[in-house]
Amino acid sequence: MADGPTINTIAERAGVSIASVSRVLNGLPTRQETVRKVMAAADELGYVRNAVARSLKSRRTHQVAFAMADVGNPAYLAMLRQIQPVLKAAGYRLVLHSTDAVVADEIDVLHSLGERYVDGLIMSPLRVTEAHLQMLAAARTPVVIIGQVPDGTRVDNVRADSRTGVRLAIDHLYALGRRRIAMVNGPLDTVPGAARGAAYREALQDLGLPYDENLVQIGDFYRAEGGRAVAELLARVPDVDALMCANDLIALGALDVLRAAGRRVPQDVAVVGMDDTDLAAASWPSLTSVSLGSAERGKAAAELLLERLQGGDREPRRVTVPPELVIRASTAGEPVGPGGPGAGYGQRTDEGGKA
Amino acid sequence: MADGPTINTIAERAGVSIASVSRVLNGLPTRQETVRKVMAAADELGYVRNAVARSLKSRRTHQVAFAMADVGNPAYLAMLRQIQPVLKAAGYRLVLHSTDAVVADEIDVLHSLGERYVDGLIMSPLRVTEAHLQMLAAARTPVVIIGQVPDGTRVDNVRADSRTGVRLAIDHLYALGRRRIAMVNGPLDTVPGAARGAAYREALQDLGLPYDENLVQIGDFYRAEGGRAVAELLARVPDVDALMCANDLIALGALDVLRAAGRRVPQDVAVVGMDDTDLAAASWPSLTSVSLGSAERGKAAAELLLERLQGGDREPRRVTVPPELVIRASTAGEPVGPGGPGAGYGQRTDEGGKA
């Protein structure tokens, strides 16, 4: 297979210099006749500009990287779905990294910015270590961090507010008359686990409800573990009337177990999840869930990055996306069929699978 | 912010030529003393090789593109999840394109291969047009197509077998004693709609069941539309005892409507979905679904591409991934709680959302 045509090939064919070819290709003032010849030659040869050579010269790749912890995690995918179109519209290609929840991989990605294969990076790290901060300070490439960074860190930063999110949910349950509100959490040594646990305690306090250790059950952020945790909880505290679950998968596990135990949801026990993933709308009863605004965070991050890419230097900015309580059947009242409250009709047609 | 160091900076600092620097960096035979000096200089300067310059010289970018129709579609995401680690392990970066189901965008992506910003492409087109075939024939970059291409097309090709998939489901329903098996399909002018509709008809025929037009309902591949279609169907054919749904979302809509109508699933009506998305395991009752092997197709495509990237030329290959019927509660018997059949425990911990 022969090599592809370059501006040299075209120049030769059109009988002009490579400079003229470049001018025509870039729409710089050129004699009509020359334009014609060059365009003709380019057309005939099926010429396409070499992006690598252009990048070397221009020092811009028109690529942006998004480093997420886990390609399988719906929260990151929600970000991805928003980031992609924003970048595409601005003429940037998206390079996707999955760091598999390994800190060393995240550092690798930051280090690789030195290779200059992207103009910018959006990263959503699990937690920000000292190593992260060092790399960030040294980076010559614009970075936007989705997550918590220490105050004063000079990076654009988009954050969620899971504390307020938990409070929204607890207030909602309280307003429904629930007073024995349990927390089913993931491990406390994770950032979300710790934050959500603390927020639960605070929210109870502000409502004047006692903090009862028996009402707190630690499991893991998966469905089966969530179910097990809830089973233990029910055995210990049979009079529990609401479950605040630290994510949607735990909540799904809770629904499984409550159903098996013959407890009606929401009549006997109300259930709230977090993250508002697709699964929340799909489950039955559909699941009330605290959206932490993954989609909005993705969008905000992409926009911050573009701003910096196009606008040049400015002070680092911080955006906090407010949480939102999405009320569905698991707390709202009677579980209902199509068209009823919380069935989620018409909300997410973007999930459609035609393949 | 000063420019980053290049081999020139290092050469100067180490007091050697750029050629020596390059040799050291590439591990070519060099005097120990020179190696030491160069490494020291590189370390002090925090030097990282410029990927763009290397690509220009080597004509390899170590990037591969994946063009999917829709970042929101779980089937493509399942592919992505498999493709990503395979490429990463082989040292390739992943460039993600979303063509938004627009044919012109797919052609654009194929055209952009001429820019040589990637070494290869995996594409999952909605349907393959004449324009696609022309671009493919002209492409100087290895391409793997996930989907149907005409026989004789000279591309690596990975395909599903939805025909056999539908048959598996119908056979399953038949074996359960169902005889009034309806088909709830999406639009017939889509590739999956047409294929699944035809396969339904064939499967009935082979089982000696009559093809009854009343049992076929066309809607769209979304939950609300699926629900509406099933409502119409129930009104017209009250004695239907099984629903073959053309995808999982339609099946979820079916569950909504059946529940509202007081029909028990699966006792009164059995329900089967297609694509085996996350939603199938999350719904209640959990949904029997035909997996078309999205994950396996993604993996196979990535492997085919790597083979060609690393191994050089060979004849185009075709891989067909067999479908698989994943039996859950919506056909299997009593809907059950945790631990019971079809509850999906321990199957998909990769979905866990900690964020």
Add this chain to the structure above:
DNA sequence: TTGTAAGCGTTATCAA
């Protein structure tokens, strides 16, 4: 309006 030539940061050839 056009061509010559330098340069983007590498790698690789060829003499020394």
Add this chain to the structure above:
DNA sequence: TTGATAACGCTTACAA
């Protein structure tokens, strides 16, 4: 073992 030098394909002064 090393350095000077020519690519890779493009953009852009600078001269003509």
